Amino acid sequence: MEKKTYSGFVALVGKPNVGKSTLLNTLLGVKVAPISPRPQTTRKRLRGILTEGQRQIVFVDTPGLHKPMDALGEFMDQEVYEALSDVNAVVWVVDLRHPPTPEDELVARALKPLVGKVPILLVGNKLDEAKYPEEALQAYHALLPEALPRKLSALNPKQVASLKAELLALLPEGPFLYPEDFAKSDQDFGEWVAEIVREEAMKRLWHEVPYAIATKVEEVAERENGLLYLKVVLYVERPTQKAIVIGEGGRKVKEIGQAARKQLEALLGRRVYLDLEVQVYPDWRKDPEALRELGYRSSLG
Structure with a gap:
């Protein structure tokens, strides 16, 4: 008898420079996404493929959602909205070192239509550097009370492993979206x-x-x-x-x-x-x- 398989898409969203790409690289255990201290380092959607046993997550790393100033900015925001159109779960990444900004509010509004349809995990990142992580996470949670709050450092493999296990458990039953031996990313x-x-x-x-x-x-x-x-x-x-x-x-x-x-x-x-x-x-x-x-x-x- 064939074993059941589980698969699905998980979008990583957030404003620019909150650590989405760092989190993706740690989740996959290999570098697939560019990282720099500059906002908007990620400009295009990037798929990262994680296969463990009978479960496969296709992570969709997205550009930081922001108010666009040019055609490139419009493209980047569109990449985010298109990524959210067909997902099984969302990881909303925020920076625990700072309180929410209007860009965080923009992300929360973009996620509102998904409430009740798919799980939304509010992941407070940069826990190791935050002075008041609990207070910051509460402020972000107030923007979208339906989200499930979590705290971690994207550079801490142990903390990220806990998030990974939670996401793997959320996957619906279905065939793998990529072959088991497929590369960790769909980038050419x-x-x-x-x-x-x-x-x-x-x-x-x-x-x-x-x-x-x-x-x-x-x-x-x-x-x-x-x-x-x-x-x-x-x-x-x-x-x-x-x-x-x-x-x-x-x-x-x-x-x-x-x-x-x-x-x-x-x-x-x-x-x-x-x-x-x-x-x-x-x-x-x-x-x-x-x-x-x-x-x-x-x-x-």
């Missing part, structure tokens, strides 16, 4: 490489520049000496931004490349030649056609 290789390069750039740049960067892999090739050759273009919106990304004597882009290469080699377990180029694509964040060209595809007009 080029998207994954581009996101790692963008992550390292965002860590090292300041003011408006990190948000004006898009990355795209232009070439992947196996070299005879065993090197994996990767050419990645970093797009910015203005020539002044290009000069900042390149840096004096090419120092900044070299620094970004070295950090990204180190991370890629560690994750791939092989030698990588990373070739970075910086180009100007004027006002790409405001242009829906440019967004599509740079890999931000959805039903955006």
